[in-house]
Amino acid sequence: MVAIIKTGHSIRSIFNYNENKVSNSIAQCIAEGNYPMDLDQMSSVFKLNFLQKQLELNENVTRNSVHISLNFDPSETGLSKEKLTEIAKLYMTKIGFGSQPYLVYQHHDAGHPHIHIVSIKVKADGKRIDMQNIGKNQSETARKEIEKLFGLVRAEAGQKKNNTELLPITIGKIQYGQIQSKKAIANVLGKVLFTYAFASLPELNAVLRQYNVYADRGSENSRIFKTNGLVYRILDSQGKPIGVPIKASDFYFKPTLKFLEEKFKANKVKSPTHAKRIKNAIDLAFLNKKTTLAELTKDLEKQGIHIVLRSNDQGILYGITYVDHTTKSVFNGSALGKEYSAKAIQERCETVKSYSPKILSEKKQDLPISNNALAKLIDELLQIEYVGNYLPNQLKKRRKKRKRKGQSDNQ
Structure with a gap:
């Protein structure tokens, strides 16, 4: 099992990322932790609001959201929802989040079984959970214990990390014609939109352009601009659009202009x-x-x-x-x-x-x-240059102590 922990500034973004996958039938919310009612009784609005209300107890915590993925070996396709729920609960307890509200999502969009856990860093009493070195310490200990307890395939020490990770940008530039356009753009967007702090479309495009992708609203007189539409394009080596543009609404996580504007607001206050x-x-x-x-x-x-x-x-x-x-x-x-x-x-x-x-x-x-x-x-x-008027202590004359009249040395 490989555990990846990421923190963020917006619980809404992380929540929407998982819920959008549920809407597109490539994920399922399978469990909750420490919510006041059962999962099947909660609406998506309630799920999110419950997390946000607890975050309001300490608005000084800026990186307040937690996104964890637990990734299993491709051979472990037989893991049931019940077992995945048990694993998630035990893992959260062992890393110090056992009392936190959290949601567990099982994803079906990769070549290996994996779940995502959405939670927050603010406790019910308003205190912040310290996550320094949590990946190296608590998470690593929990991973090993869970692998042994549930008989899971062990993650090899020091092995090269693969696509199971929620990595920052490690992808290369898209080359038009070498890979399916929509899949290539989705790969870039999936990394950039949930990792970088951008507060405007030009700032987002500053990152996307480095991977030959461009978010385009069209000209001010165009139909797409007037209807608040958005398309994504692949750029050639000269930075010019090439191929057929793809509507934002066509991607499974819906990176539309409305979605981006929520990101802009969340990222407006920068460090x-x-x-x-x-x-x-x-x-x-x-x-x-x-x-x-x-x-x-x-x-x-x-x-x-x-x-x-x-x-x-x-x-x-x-x-x-x-x-x-x-x-x-x-x-x-x-x-x-x-x-x-x-x-x-x-x-x-x-x-x-x-x-x-x-x-x-x-x-x-x-x-x-x-x-x-x-x-x-x-x-x-x-560096200060000292002048030659320094006199060592041993060459200084000792100043005699004046004895007060009527005072004994034995006092």
């Missing part, structure tokens, strides 16, 4: 830490040196940050978006500040950026671990 990481990476790339746009792009890619440029038919650059594959965050340049907009980046590429010692010190504090060498260089630049 300032993630924004700061991108800004510092850009500033340090310009640190006291002249950098071209190509060199900047290359420097940022080393840190997992991709630059996506937007230009008009005349080739004039009018927009820039940063996609951070490390934090799964997407930011338009203007959202980071004027210095990081398309116009400002072009200007900065033509000048040398110098920083004062105070600014250098601030930048050093926010450097990622991978920039140790650069941090060391900044340390050297900031």
Whole structure:
């Protein structure tokens, strides 16, 4: 058995992902945990609202939703719903979620048996569940015990992970004609839509374009735009649409414009830490040196940050978006500040950026671990040069203690 745990900012998105599969007859909700009524008595609205109401007890928890997949060996096709329910219940108990409300979905859209568990990190008393290292510690222990108890095929230690995982983007660019278009686009969307924090269609397309996919609303005068429609297209190596567009409603999880707008709202508030990481990476790339746009792009890619440029038919650059594959965050340049907009980046590429010692010190504090060498260089630049008026302690004259009148040394 392979257990994959992911957390997110929106319980609605995770819930809808599973419920949409139920609507398309490729999944089934087989169990619930700690709900006030039986599964067959609950509507989908009640299922979601019950989770959301408990989340309202602590609105300070931003990554509040939990999405777990338990994946079994392809040979274990005989696992009954009752046994899968038992496995899910025991697993949730052993990782510290035994008292949390959760839903269990059995999926039928892969070549191996697997279930998905939807839950939340906020307890009934409003406290947050700490999930640091839960995959390495509690989950790994639970996996081994469950494999032994239920006689499951054991996951080999260190084996290469396959498609059973809810991985971040590991897929390559789609090549038109090499794989069925709809299946290829669905594969990309399934990874991007539920992993990256994008707050607009351009930000989403900044990620999708890297995999030769584009979400298209059409021109403002087009029928598809006026009816709030959306299609997905495959792009060629030049970034031009190719092949027949596919309606968003044709995909089993319905990534329509309405669906995306819910994602935009959920992702609107982004982590300032993630924004700061991108800004510092850009500033340090310009640190006291002249950098071209190509060199900047290359420097940022080393840190997992991709630059996506937007230009008009005349080739004039009018927009820039940063996609951070490390934090799964997407930011338009203007959202980071004027210095990081398309116009400002072009200007900065033509000048040398110098920083004062105070600014250098601030930048050093926010450097990622991978920039140790650069941090060391900044340390050297900031090092204080001591003057020669230092006198060792042993050469200093000792100051005699003055004894107060009438005071004994034995007191």
